[in-house]
Amino acid sequence: MPWDMNDYPVSLKNFDPLLRKKTIEIANALLANGYEDDRAIPIAISQAKSWIKDASKDEKESFDKENNPKKNDHHDTSSANPKLLNNPVEVFFEDDHWLVKTKEAKRASETFDKKTDAVNRANEIAGNKDTEVIIYKKDGTRQH
Structure with missing residues (x-):
């Protein structure tokens, strides 16, 4: 089931809001690609933490200004791997x-x-x- 910033897995509860936002974005994309919830969540957390660690200040600020992920967002599954x-x-x-x-x-x-x-x-x-x-x-x- 897709998530948003108001309805997300309890494991994201204590995350910094930017990390939570990135995790939700990645997890929703994984779900759109056919991953089960219990697999999408840990993968998304790992990838989001790596992104937070490696992203520049400008990248983080730009992402923070983007709209929050929504449950019904469309995800391009053709370019995913x-x-x-x-x-x-x-x-x-x-x-x-x-x-x-x-x-x-x-x-x-x-x-x-x-x-x-x-x-x-x-x-x-x-x-x-x-x-x-x-x-x-x-x-x-x-x-x-």
């Missing part, structure tokens, strides 16, 4: 950093100085998406 949400999360070393990236994504979602931090974040993302984590060694071979 739900397949990507089902892909495993990879951890690999590149350019002196450990990267966390969904397989087949264009860019890494996060970078870390320590492999353990990258693996912890990958496990969190994969847990929200209900997918696996694939970990590579520094030399590029898969860790077993």
Whole structure:
């Protein structure tokens, strides 16, 4: 069931309003793409938190000024890539950093100085998406 800023899952109750708004927007788009509520919510929370962390001040201010999401908003499902949400999360070393990236994504979602931090974040993302984590060694071979 779609949500709005007045009717949303209890898990969003204590969120900052901007984070809640972004989470609702993402969750409603996932629902429009056929995701079940119990899967859309954790994915949306994870993606919204990443967006909040990475968005510039201008992007956040611009999004804040946009209309709040409504239950009956239309979502363009033709450009969405739900397949990507089902892909495993990879951890690999590149350019002196450990990267966390969904397989087949264009860019890494996060970078870390320590492999353990990258693996912890990958496990969190994969847990929200209900997918696996694939970990590579520094030399590029898969860790077993």
